[in-house]
Structure formats: C-alpha cells, structure tokens
Amino acid sequence: MNPHQVDAACFALKSPLQKGVLLADEVGLGKTIEASLVIAQKWAEHKRNILLVVPASLRKQWSQELAEKFELPSIIIDSKIAADLKKGGVNNPFRQEDQIVIASYEYVARQKDRCRLIDWHLVVLDEAHKLRNLYQKKGSQRAKDIVAATDGTDFRLLLSATPIQNNLMELYGLSKVIDEHYFGDEKSFRSAYINRRNDAADLQDLKERIEPLCHRTLRRQVQEEGGINFTRRYSLTQDFTPSDDEWQLYRQFSEYLQDSQSLAIAPQARQLVCMGLRKILASSSFAIAGTLETMIRRLTLERQEVLDESLLDDLEEADDWLDAGFSGDDDHENDRDGLASPSSERLGSDMEPHARAQRLAQEIEQLQDFRTLATGISSNAKGSALLTVLDKALTMTDSLGGQRKAVVFTESCRTQMYLHSCWKPMALQAKPFF
Known part of the structure; x- marks a missing residue:
C-alpha cells in the first residue's frame, strides 16, 4: 500500500453519517x-452485506484482488450462477452470507428487484462514470436501475478516474448517485455553476462544496512525493493493408451477417453470435476458418441445429457478453440466459419444408465458399505487421536495457496458433497460452 491509497480510504471512512463518496x-x-481497504474495514466491523458493481470484464480481477491481497471471500453472481443457486434452493442470488457479492452493471440492472431486497452495508461502483447522466430525463435507464437496485444502502463508494469528460453537469449526475439532495435540483445547480461558470467565486464555491464528496490524487502528486516510480511508456504503431483475399472475405462474410433472414443463427442469439463472429473475423482468417468449419458441420451433420452462443468457444470473453446485456429472462429454466438451445429450435421451423431445405442448402454453400476463401489465405497482413513492429519494439527494449520478451494478446486461440507458427522460422521462442 502507498500513503495516498491509505489517505483515500480514510477519506471514505471519515464520517459514519455520510451517504457515500467518489474516489x-x-x-x-x-x-x-x-476501495478494498474500505471493504476490509467494513468486513472487520461485521458489516458484510457488501456489493461490488463492476464492468463484466473486471469481475474476475476484482475477486482475485480481494482474495490475494486482503484474504476476503467473494462470489461472482451472473445468470448461470444464479440458475445453479436456484437449483439449490437459493431464490435470491444476492443473499450471501460471509461472501462479498460481485456482479456486472447489466446483471444488477436487470435484477434490480432482487438486489434491492438486501440491506446493503456498502455498495462499490467501479467505473462509476457510467452513471453520470443519471440526472437527465432521457438518461441511461440502466443507470437509473442501478441506483434503484441499491436504494437504501448505507454507503455508496464510487470509483472513477474520469468523473468529468464534457461538462460540470456530469459531476452533478454523480453527486445524485451518492445523495440526490446534495446539490438540490438541476435548475439550481445550473444557475449556480453552469450559467455563470466563468465566475471565479462560483467555481471556488463549487470546489468547497464538492470537497467532502470527492477525493482525487494526480499522478504528478504521487511522483513528487516519491510514492510510485512510474515506468515510462512508449507507443509504436505499424500500418497495414489487408490483401485482396482478406478484404473479399471480410466484405462478403459481413454481408452474410447483415442478412436478418438467414436461417442458421438462432433469432434469440443473433446479436451475440454476430458480434462474436465479427470479432473472430477481425482477429485473423485462420480464426474464422475454424469457426466456419464448425458452422458447416453443425448445419449438415448435427441434425441441422441452429447456431447459438456455444459457437463462440474460441472467444474467452463470450461468457462475459452473456452477462452484458445479450441475455434474456434469467428465470428461464431450460436454457442459458434465455438463448435457444440447439435442441429446442429447428432451422426455419415455420417455413414450408421444401423452401426451408432449399434456403438452408444455399446458406451452407455460402459458408463453404467463405471457408474455401479463408483456408486459401496463407498469411495475414495484420500478422505480418505485428512481426515487423514486434522486432522494432524488442530492439528498442534491448537498447533501453530491457529483456527481449513480449506478451501478445489475441482475440482468438486459433490466431495464437497462427502467430506461433509464424515465429518458428524466425528463430523466435514463442509459447501460446489459452
């Protein structure tokens, strides 16, 4: 821990009567x-109804941080976990004893009625700037649902490195998350601080008013105090142009995904599957070739089953998407997040059999053409550009006294294998981690 972190935690804990703060x-x-210091203090006081509302992609990271650095137990709640808990007789997944609950913004918003049944001692809202348009009548419904879901909590702890991006009204919006009456109504705030924003006295008054609510430390302040020695970062970019075959594959497969009448993809899963397929397509031709092979096999050999989210097993983040607004009714008993299971829906079941068979044959032929085009591409322009810029980066690192080591993140495991094979001829040691 660093001194500025302890100061921030003390700021959050300074008054038992306060409704919340923004770090x-x-x-x-x-x-x-x-935030973990604040959580640990509440935990030590046996105030253990604690909820962390975080972006879906950060849930596991939060759980690991709490366990490894503070030895605090936590449980990540999502639709799948909720279904498992329900089978065990737990109807409200938010009701946990001696475990900190971690859930995504989307899940809490969808389950606001269940969430608000808990008397939360502490609610931590990571990336809280997602809620800053709360004050607007046509603002984010999700933000309003999040606040409603945690209504009545003892203390809200907001975390955001960018509380203001466009105007001071965003600061007003965040203040309403903590205490809806702190600055009065919107008209009063605008009159005092927006309409006369060039008035130095008004701005000073705003600083004093916000001081008990917001604590902010800057990197330069920490550097001046010698608290953290930040590593200097360098950015290298490398332009590339896709080959004619890569561009043709991208364009034609994109047109296929835009066809809302295609039979192959389950209607309930279309948004999720199409987004996943685009991510795979953008990763590499090798990645999409493997996925196309799976699509064709399922459509021809496996009783013509619709394609659902299970098609995206090459993307680790697909599970996060299921909990990020692409799922259906969480109380649906027979499927995952309300997406149709392969056995529950047949391709074009509402079409005349002959027309359905003809349309399906055309789609399979399309997919086979895409697969042929993808497998015929032996190298990707983006992969070649990566090798070029990686050599520059390693040379630069070497000149700065660093080691010739690099970590490459990819969207797809198949792309990892492609890059691994590319490096072997260059005598570069590489190991894929999935």
Whole structure:
C-alpha cells in the first residue's frame, strides 16, 4: 500500500453519517486497493452485506484482488450462477452470507428487484462514470436501475478516474448517485455553476462544496512525493493493408451477417453470435476458418441445429457478453440466459419444408465458399505487421536495457496458433497460452 491509497480510504471512512463518496484518483494509482481497504474495514466491523458493481470484464480481477491481497471471500453472481443457486434452493442470488457479492452493471440492472431486497452495508461502483447522466430525463435507464437496485444502502463508494469528460453537469449526475439532495435540483445547480461558470467565486464555491464528496490524487502528486516510480511508456504503431483475399472475405462474410433472414443463427442469439463472429473475423482468417468449419458441420451433420452462443468457444470473453446485456429472462429454466438451445429450435421451423431445405442448402454453400476463401489465405497482413513492429519494439527494449520478451494478446486461440507458427522460422521462442 502507498500513503495516498491509505489517505483515500480514510477519506471514505471519515464520517459514519455520510451517504457515500467518489474516489477519483488518476489511472494507475490504485483505486482498487483504496476501495478494498474500505471493504476490509467494513468486513472487520461485521458489516458484510457488501456489493461490488463492476464492468463484466473486471469481475474476475476484482475477486482475485480481494482474495490475494486482503484474504476476503467473494462470489461472482451472473445468470448461470444464479440458475445453479436456484437449483439449490437459493431464490435470491444476492443473499450471501460471509461472501462479498460481485456482479456486472447489466446483471444488477436487470435484477434490480432482487438486489434491492438486501440491506446493503456498502455498495462499490467501479467505473462509476457510467452513471453520470443519471440526472437527465432521457438518461441511461440502466443507470437509473442501478441506483434503484441499491436504494437504501448505507454507503455508496464510487470509483472513477474520469468523473468529468464534457461538462460540470456530469459531476452533478454523480453527486445524485451518492445523495440526490446534495446539490438540490438541476435548475439550481445550473444557475449556480453552469450559467455563470466563468465566475471565479462560483467555481471556488463549487470546489468547497464538492470537497467532502470527492477525493482525487494526480499522478504528478504521487511522483513528487516519491510514492510510485512510474515506468515510462512508449507507443509504436505499424500500418497495414489487408490483401485482396482478406478484404473479399471480410466484405462478403459481413454481408452474410447483415442478412436478418438467414436461417442458421438462432433469432434469440443473433446479436451475440454476430458480434462474436465479427470479432473472430477481425482477429485473423485462420480464426474464422475454424469457426466456419464448425458452422458447416453443425448445419449438415448435427441434425441441422441452429447456431447459438456455444459457437463462440474460441472467444474467452463470450461468457462475459452473456452477462452484458445479450441475455434474456434469467428465470428461464431450460436454457442459458434465455438463448435457444440447439435442441429446442429447428432451422426455419415455420417455413414450408421444401423452401426451408432449399434456403438452408444455399446458406451452407455460402459458408463453404467463405471457408474455401479463408483456408486459401496463407498469411495475414495484420500478422505480418505485428512481426515487423514486434522486432522494432524488442530492439528498442534491448537498447533501453530491457529483456527481449513480449506478451501478445489475441482475440482468438486459433490466431495464437497462427502467430506461433509464424515465429518458428524466425528463430523466435514463442509459447501460446489459452
């Protein structure tokens, strides 16, 4: 822990009567540690109804941080976990004893009625700037649902490195998450601080008013104090142009995905599957070739089953998407997140059999053409550009006294294997991690 992190935690804990605070340290200063210190204090006081509302992609990271650095137990709640708990007789997944509950914004918003049944001692809202348009009548419904879901909580702890991006009204919106009456109504706030924003006295008054509510530390302040020695970052870019075959594959397969009348993809899963397929397509031709092979096999050999989210097993983040607004009714008993299971829906079941068979044959032929085109591409322009810029980066690292090591993140495991095979002829040691 660093001194500024302890200061931030003390700021959050200074008054038992306060409804909440905003910790707005700049990126990289450890807001997770600051929030965890507050959580640990509440836990020690046996105030253990604690909820963390975080972006879906950060749930596992939060759980690991709490366990490894603070030895605090937690449970990640999503639709799948909720279904498993329901089978065990737990109707409200938010009701946990001696475990910190971690859930995504989307899940909490969808399950606001269940969430609000818990008397939360502490609610932590990571990336809280997602809620800053709460004050607008036509603002995010999700933001309003999140606040409603945690209504009545003892304390809300907001975390955001960017509480304001466009105007001061966003600060007003965040203040309403903590205390809806803190600045009065919107008209009063605008009159006092927006319409006369060039008035130095008014701005000073705003700083004093917000001071008990918001704590912000800047990177330069920490550097001046010698708290953290930040590593200097360098950015290298490498332009590339897809080959004619790559561009043809991208364009034609994109047109296929835009066809809302295609039979192959389950209607309930279309948004999720199409987004996943585009991610795979953008990763590499090798990635999409493997997925196309799976699509064709399922459509021809496996009783012509519709394609659902299970098609995206090459993308680790697909499970996060299921909990990020692409799922259906969480109380659906017979499927995952309300998406049709392969056995529950037949391709074009509402069509005349002959027309359905003819349309399906055309789609399979399309997919086979895409597969042929994808497998005929022996190298990707983006992969070649990566090798070029990687050599530059390693040479630069070497000149700065670093080791010739690099970590490459990919969207697809198949893309990893392609890159692994590319590096072998160059005598570069590489190992894929899935």
